[in-house]
Amino acid sequence: MKPTILSVANLPNFLTDRLRDSFDFHDRTHARDTAAFKTLAPKVQAIVGSGEAKVTRELLSQLPAVKLISVFGVGYDGVDLVAARERGITITNTPDVLTDDVADLAMGLIIAVAREILAADSYLRGGHWAEGPFRLARKVSGARLGIIGLGRIGSAIARRADAFGMKISYTDRAPIAGSTYPFHPNPVALASNVDFLVVAAYGGPTTRGLVNAQVLEALGPEGYLINVARGSVVDEPALVAALRAGRIRGAGLDVFVDEPNVPADLVAMEKVVLTPHIASGTLQTRKAMADIAFGNLQAHFTGQPLLTPVPN
Numbered sequence: 648m649k650p651t652i653l654s655v656a657n658l659p660n661f662l663t664d665r666l667r668d669s670f671d672f673h674d675r676t677h678a679r680d681t682a683a684f685k686t687l688a689p690k691v692q693a694i695v696g697s698g699e700a701k702v703t704r705e706l707l708s709q710l711p712a713v714k715l716i717s718v719f720g721v722g723y724d725g726v727d728l729v730a731a732r733e734r735g736i737t738i739t740n741t742p743d744v745l746t747d748d749v750a751d752l753a754m755g756l757i758i759a760v761a762r763e764i765l766a767a768d769s770y771l772r773g774g775h776w777a778e779g780p781f782r783l784a785r786k787v788s789g790a791r792l793g794i795i796g797l798g799r800i801g802s803a804i805a806r807r808a809d810a811f812g813m814k815i816s817y818t819d820r821a822p823i824a825g826s827t828y829p830f831h832p833n834p835v836a837l838a839s840n841v842d843f844l845v846v847a848a849y850g851g852p853t854t855r856g857l858v859n860a861q862v863l864e865a866l867g868p869e870g871y872l873i874n875v876a877r878g879s880v881v882d883e884p885a886l887v888a889a890l891r892a893g894r895i896r897g898a899g900l901d902v903f904v905d906e907p908n909v910p911a912d913l914v915a916m917e918k919v920v921l922t923p924h925i926a927s928g929t930l931q932t933r934k935a936m937a938d939i940a941f942g943n944l945q946a947h948f949t950g951q952p953l954l955t956p957v958p959n
């Protein structure tokens with residue numbers, strides 16, 4: 648008998664095809680078919696999630712046989728960790744393989760927003776070039792970059808920014824042993840010393856609203872905010888207000904509080920660059936993530952050591 652698995656995420660076909668071959672696989676039945684889910688729920692032994700999908704206490708309470716949650720993504724803040732821990736449920740994620748892509752997109756957003764690539768593109772396509780040159784932008788190389796969260800992704804951003812001659816500093820829960828970059832004890836102190844503030848911290852309750860009105864005020868009217876972590880780390884209404892009032896200069900955002908819904912105020916602004924949570928979204932990386940998410944399920948059901956369990 649194949650183990651029964653429920654996906655709570657919108658996963659790529661190259662993963663769902665493999666899951667269908669190896670498991671009794673059910674794709675988001677909990678959200679699609681209440682009657683079918685009632686029959687299915689007691690049999691579900693594992694859940695496949697993603698960086699965006701939610702595994703709530705309420706859902707877990709309907710799935711008494713679940714022992715593993717395999718997250719297709721590095722961030723597992725969508726899982727109710729307290730409820731999972733109470734039940735002794737193991738969680739796995741897909742670290743490392745997506746680090747480069749996320750750091751690449753962070754640099755892309757920095758350059759896109761500072762050099763106004765999207766507005767310049769519209770200027771050209773709109774036939775305005777003949778009227779005169781496009782307005783002057785903000786230089787990236789040599790600027791001061793502040794990183795909130797110097798973990799795997801934050802460090803990869805720092806390495807790239809180093810190559811741009813940027814002056815890097817960071818904040819984290821504590822100074823990172825061995826790091827030579829200047830440490831600031833909190834986001835306000837960091838923001839007041841940088842031109843670009845990049846969020847690369849974990850999501851979840853401990854970082855909710857960390858980038859608040861005060862931090863944005865400290866970043867100042869010439870500062871830019873970049874977020875490739877989780878929408879929840881930024882107080883979104885405070886960000887909209889700061890952009891509107893010119894208290895910061897611009898923002899590059901890949902993540903939002905209520906995805907896929909993006910505040911209309913942000914969508915209407917030219918000084919922001921918005922991408923739909925694509926930081927790990929390359930074929931190469933998503934395939935590597937699929938291998939790990941699948942490998943963790945296989946390991947679990949064949950009694951092998953898990954590839955990438957998250958610490959509990």
Ligand code: 8YV
Nearest residue numbers: 697698699719720721722927
């Ligand atoms: C993905 C992510 O968007 O890794 C994460 O935490 O949020 C992203 O890599 C996601 O997990 C794929 O759906």
